Amino acid sequence: MEKEAARLSLYQFHACPFCVKTRRALHRLNVPMTLHDAKNDSVARQRLLTDGGKIKVPCLHIEEEGQSRWLYESNAIIAYLEERFAGIG
Numbered sequence: 001m002e003k004e005a006a007r008l009s010l011y012q013f014h015a016c017p018f019c020v021k022t023r024r025a026l027h028r029l030n031v032p033m034t035l036h037d038a039k040n041d042s043v044a045r046q047r048l049l050t051d052g053g054k055i056k057v058p059c060l061h062i063e064e065e066g067q068s069r070w071l072y073e074s075n076a077i078i079a080y081l082e083e084r085f086a087g088i089g
C-alpha cells in the first residue's frame with residue numbers, strides 16, 4: 001500500500017472545500033500521500049502550473065512507469081482513488 005501511494009501526491013490548498021473533500025477520501029481509504037500546499041509553497045505552485053498546466057486544486061500527480069500524469073477535478077481524483085484503493089489495506 002505505501003509503495004503504491006508513493007507514486008502519488010496531492011497538490012492542494014488547506015481551506016479549499018474540494019481539497020477538504022479529497023483529503024477526507026484519502027483518510028477514508030487509508031492512503032498515505034504527500035500533500036503539497038499550492039497556495040503557500042511557491043515551488044509546488046510553480047510545478048503545478050508548469051507541469052500540470054494550471055493553478056487549480058485539488059490536482060493529483062500520478063507517476064507511473066516513468067510517465068507523469070496530472071489529474072484535476074476532485075470527483076475524478078476520488079473516483080480514481082476509490083478504484084485503485086477501495087478494499088485494500
Ligand SMILES: N[C@@H](CCC(=O)N[C@@H](CS)C(=O)NCC(=O)O)C(=O)O
Nearest residue numbers: 016017018055056057058073074075
Ligand atoms: N470542480 C473543481 C473545482 C476546484 C476549484 O474551484 N478550486 C479552486 C479553489 S477552491 C481553485 O483552484 N481556484 C484557483 C485559484 O484559486 O487560483 C473540483 O471539484 O476540483
